[in-house]
Amino acid sequence: MILFARFLSDLKPRPFHLLATALVLLSLGSWADQSYNPDNIVKWDNRQAMSIVSSGYQTGDTILLIPNFVSSIPEYYLQPEAYANLRKVPSFDAHGRPRNTPAELAQDLERQVGPSYRVWLVSTWQETPRIALDRALTARWLVSQNFRVVQDNPLRKIRVTLYETDPNRDFFINPGEAQ
Amino acid sequence: MHAANTNRSIGIGTRVIDRAARPQQSGSARPLLSGLLVTAITLVGAALRIATINTRSMWLDETTAIRQASWSIPEMLAWMANNVHPPLFHTLLHYWIRAVGRSEVDVRAFAVMWGIIAIPLMYWAGRTLYDHRVGIIASLVLALSPFFIWYSQEARMYTMMLVFSLLATVALWKALNGHGRRWWIVYALGAAAGIMTQYFSAFVLLGQAYYVVTRSSRKSAEAHGSDTEAPRSWRRIVPTLREVPELRWWLIASAAAMLPLVWWLPQVLSHPELFRGTSGAFNYGGAPPKLGIYFNELILIPVEAMFGFHAETIMRNLVSMWPLLITLVFISAGMARRLSGSTAYLAATGIGGAAAIVALGQWQPIILASPPCRFRW
Structure with a gap:
């Protein structure tokens, strides 16, 4: 920068x-576009996504987060009760390999x-691609369990989908797997 | 008289010719005007950074930094040792969050603060290395640069790294040019703080090391009546150390700057998994991406550095202006036939560090894609 100056x-x-005039005008124009253009390539709608979850969250809901390494985002934005019911997908086995x-x-x-x-x-x-596949497999599993999409919010670089099923559905879990 | 104009110029591998002293356009003659201009530029830079501080969401790296900085200091240090960053930024952010708060604006204000401090510091660097006019232009470019505004608003360590790198750069130049031994202390402190903020600061120091060693060997050769720029053999090192006091002082200051690493590095080295280049997404089930120095990247990085970040179509159009960029590089190269000592110093700092990054990138490709690599522009 000093060499340029x-x-x-x-x-x-x-x-x-x-x-100098061109530089000032270009810089200010770039600053305005960078700040206010919603299609910016490095903008993520994390705040909006978490606000959708936060405002629609009900006690007993489960939040599935894909991929698992972005959990600091909901931890920052969500209320503690909602974050406590967040599950990261996929989980890892004892060797650190993703179970996907x-x-x-x-x-x-x-x-x-x-x-x-x-x-x-x-x-x-x-x-x-691997993370997109995990989402596809998770969505397919939810549908196979009679969940249906009631709300889908494809935002910039993040997507929030709410699934619902019959509140009185049968639920069994193998005691050996309960952890 | 200004040091930049009084000292002999030293080469960085090519023959370097002294630049005629430029008349001082500022300094003592117009200190009030200088002060007013720098203050005005700093205020404009601050306004641009603050006005749009909240126009985007936090992203993963920011929320991760906040999560880590929210832990207790021992917990955080234990985690940082197992992470890819040194602990200074997170430690300061920890206390900032406790004092100011953890809302988006609160946390980003910490980075904005460093981004604003960098503006007058850039003026100081430009004025010290060249003159008042260069200082004003450099600080104006920094204040208005969308790229630097973006990183000033990110709750990360990059603007803090810039401040310490600028401080170390100016202090070393002053120390080398006889402004007093206290500048070696400032250099050591700036260099140490830089490395403990972001490991990539080491690349700036590497470039400076190249400059200092080349300059010293040239001085030593001149003392022996030789016109050789580079040392003839490694056996020249000891006599050079004897003959060129600044090389001794630089070694002492550099050693002092590395002292925090004596405490920190053993903790990091106890986690060899860090050096496998796998983290985050790459741990997820896929191999690390095979990166390289692609033409597109080479053009994209300076385009981002000049214009910041935009929508895909705009970025594509900006990148397509690459012939213009290359023409500018050739014009600049043509103008650089006569390098002053200051230019050689800055070129060594910039190009030497970049060369080290490219070399290391062949071993760990992810280094080439990391934000600080872009930020060095």
Whole structure:
């Protein structure tokens, strides 16, 4: 930046004034677009997504978060009661390997969703194919358990989907798997 | 008289010719005007940073920093040792959150503060290395730069790193040019704080090290009546240390700057998993992305540095202006035939560090994609 300033300072007055004016105008225009254009490539609608979950959350709801490493976002934005019912998908085995084969996911989701009849599926990082697949498998499992989509909010780089099923659905869990 | 104009110029590998002293356009003659201008630029920079501080959500790295800074200090330090960042920023953020709060604005205000401090510091750097006019232009560019405004508003350590890097850069230049030994202390403190804020600060120091060693060996060669710029062999190192006191002082100051690492690095090295280049998304079930130095990246990085971040279509259009960028590089290269000592120093600081990043990036490709790599521009 100092070298660039040095380059500018060595110019004759006319080109200097031209370049300096262009620089100031371009910078201010870029600043305005960067700040207010909602389609900015590095903007994430995390605040809006968490506000949807926060305002619609009811006691007993489960929040499934995909991928698991973004949990600091809901931890920051959600009320503690909602965050306590957040489950990260997928879980990891003892060797640190993600349990995300369809069978493993189904087994874990059974336990994570438990008796909840309302499930918030919060997914981000969907440009990563493996993470997008985890979301697809999770959504497919929810549908297979008679959950249906009642609200879908595809926001910028994050998506919040609310699933619901019959509040009186049967729920059994293998005692050996309950943790 | 100004140091930049009085000292002999020293090469950084190519033949360097002294630049004729530029008349001082500021300094003692117009201190009030300088002060007013820098204050006005700083206020404009502060306004741009504060006005849009809340126009975007927190993203993963910010909320992770807040989570870590919200823990107790021992808990946080234990975690940081197992993480990719040194602990200074998180430690200060910990106390900031306790004193100010943890809302989006509260937390980002910490980064904004460093971003604002950097503006007059940039003026000081430009004035010290060249003159008042360069200082004013450099601080104005920094104040208005959308890229730096973006990072000033992010609850991360990058603006803090910039402040310490600028401080170390100016202090080293002053120390090398006879402004008093206290500048070695300032250099050591700035360098230490920089490294403990972001490991990438080490690349700035590496570039400076290259400059100091080359300058010292040239001085030593001149003392022996030789015109050689580089030391002829490693056996010249000891005599050079004897003959060039500034090299000794630089070694002492650099060693002092590394002292915090003596405490910190053993904790980090006890976690070898950090060096496998796997974290976050890459731990998720996929291999780390195979990155390289792609043409698109080479163009994208300076475009981001100049224009900030925008919608995809705008970014694509900006990147498509690459022929213009390359033309500017050639024009600048043509103008750089005659390098002053200050220019050689800054070029070594910038290019030397960038070369080290590229070299390390071949070993750990993720280094090339990390934000501080972009931020160095």
